[in-house]
Amino acid sequence: MYNYKHQFETYPEEEIAMKVSVLGATGYAGAELLRILYNHPQAEVVHITSESHTGEKIADLYPHLRGCYDMVLESMKDIEAIGKDSDFVFIGLPHGHAMKVGKALEDLPVRIIDLGADYRFHDTSVYEAWYHVPHTHPDAKRVYGLAELYREEIRDAKIIGNAGCFTTASILALAPLARQHLIDVNTIIVDAKSGVSGAGRSPKQANHFPELYDNFRAYNVAHHRHTPEIEQAVTDLSGEATVINFTPHLVPMSRGILSTCYATLKEGVTPELVDAAFEKAYSKEFFIRLLGRGGYPSTKEVRGSNFCDIAWHIDERTHRVIVLSAIDNLVKGAAGQAVQNFNIACGFDEKMGLDFVPMYP
Numbered sequence: 001m002y003n004y005k006h007q008f009e010t011y012p013e014e015e016i017a018m019k020v021s022v023l024g025a026t027g028y029a030g031a032e033l034l035r036i037l038y039n040h041p042q043a044e045v046v047h048i049t050s051e052s053h054t055g056e057k058i059a060d061l062y063p064h065l066r067g068c069y070d071m072v073l074e075s076m077k078d079i080e081a082i083g084k085d086s087d088f089v090f091i092g093l094p095h096g097h098a099m100k101v102g103k104a105l106e107d108l109p110v111r112i113i114d115l116g117a118d119y120r121f122h123d124t125s126v127y128e129a130w131y132h133v134p135h136t137h138p139d140a141k142r143v144y145g146l147a148e149l150y151r152e153e154i155r156d157a158k159i160i161g162n163a164g165c166f167t168t169a170s171i172l173a174l175a176p177l178a179r180q181h182l183i184d185v186n187t188i189i190v191d192a193k194s195g196v197s198g199a200g201r202s203p204k205q206a207n208h209f210p211e212l213y214d215n216f217r218a219y220n221v222a223h224h225r226h227t228p229e230i231e232q233a234v235t236d237l238s239g240e241a242t243v244i245n246f247t248p249h250l251v252p253m254s255r256g257i258l259s260t261c262y263a264t265l266k267e268g269v270t271p272e273l274v275d276a277a278f279e280k281a282y283s284k285e286f287f288i289r290l291l292g293r294g295g296y297p298s299t300k301e302v303r304g305s306n307f308c309d310i311a312w313h314i315d316e317r318t319h320r321v322i323v324l325s326a327i328d329n330l331v332k333g334a335a336g337q338a339v340q341n342f343n344i345a346c347g348f349d350e351k352m353g354l355d356f357v358p359m360y361p
């Protein structure tokens, strides 16, 4: 297994601290992890897996990785061997698979960062109700992997359930208001739009170019699986049981999420109190860029980066706050956040391997 990274003097092998493996490296999230990990000075990718493309080179499936990775995809059938060989295993598999991996690796010192939903819920009965599969590892020691809000818990976690893409954008938008009790949490409406890479690499009719391009539609209204994830975080932050409306939309672009979140302000809450809540929550957060009251974040301004851009507006007629947040679904919404969590869990600088400027235009 030869990782091209080691041919460069700046990354001598003996200085690389953590051996990492990527399960589901042929997915969009897995491939994005490889892109980011390539520039991470303390991570060496030792195993990459695929069941459909075992034995093939990752760069043949993702030519943008040519010259960066010469690695061959392995099966994850011998997951224990992969676990023994790794300090961290990143999982980019469809939901339902990570819990089997987590169980199999339970007694090994390896730590797990799952990009899917299996380890995101405090209460696995919520997972079972929304994902319609039994949870086979309900007693796992796990934490919710939204770095800015659960940093302390992430530091020592064995299993990190990386936050979802719509949820990252939406929870970061709502968190300062929920934590400071400035909004009635049961009036929250989240209206979010995603680029199509959020649906993964497998072709589907709705994502076929003639049906997607020049089109714009909502889906899974009132029953999208990210609804309980947002509710869980808002409940954690506000201390109040929360039920929300969440409506996702598919937009004909490859990457990016824009989440528009509405909530009624509590009586007496002024625009200045809202401004202060965002400043207090995020002024020291490198990956959160506050555009301030009246700002307009856009997906292109965060594309390819781990930034979450946030702005808010107050409608004085309705006494509602409208928060806008933009992320790249594959970076802050998946692989970038996973590496941010990895950095926290390793005690590295949180920006390590992630300190890059968005691609523009």
Ligand SMILES: NC(=O)C1=CN([C@@H]2O[C@H](COP(=O)(O)OP(=O)(O)OC[C@H]3O[C@@H](n4cnc5c(N)ncnc54)[C@H](OP(=O)(O)O)[C@@H]3O)[C@@H](O)[C@H]2O)C=CC1
Pocket: 023, 024, 025, 026, 027, 028, 029, 030, 049, 050, 051, 052, 053, 091, 092, 093, 094, 095, 097, 115, 116, 117, 163, 164, 165, 197, 198, 199, 200, 201, 202, 329, 330, 333, 334
């Ligand atoms: N795309 C996104 O924006 C985001 C994705 N995620 C999460 O990341 C995970 C991966 O998503 P994404 O990369 O988009 O999905 P893709 O559909 O692009 O990739 C899925 C990956 O899972 C593997 N896989 C599929 N079915 C099986 C199976 N039965 N057994 C073993 N491996 C399987 C595929 O490998 P192969 O077919 O080669 O064997 C492939 O590597 C999901 O849990 C998703 O929810 C999270 C946040 C954002």
Ligand SMILES: CC(=O)N[C@@H](CCC(=O)OP(=O)(O)O)C(=O)O
Pocket: 115, 116, 117, 163, 164, 165, 166, 194, 195, 196, 197, 198, 199, 200, 226, 248, 250
């Ligand atoms: C555009 C699109 O289809 N998006 C996916 C969400 C992205 C994803 O993979 O889900 P997680 O973030 O929970 O892992 C969906 O709506 O199901």
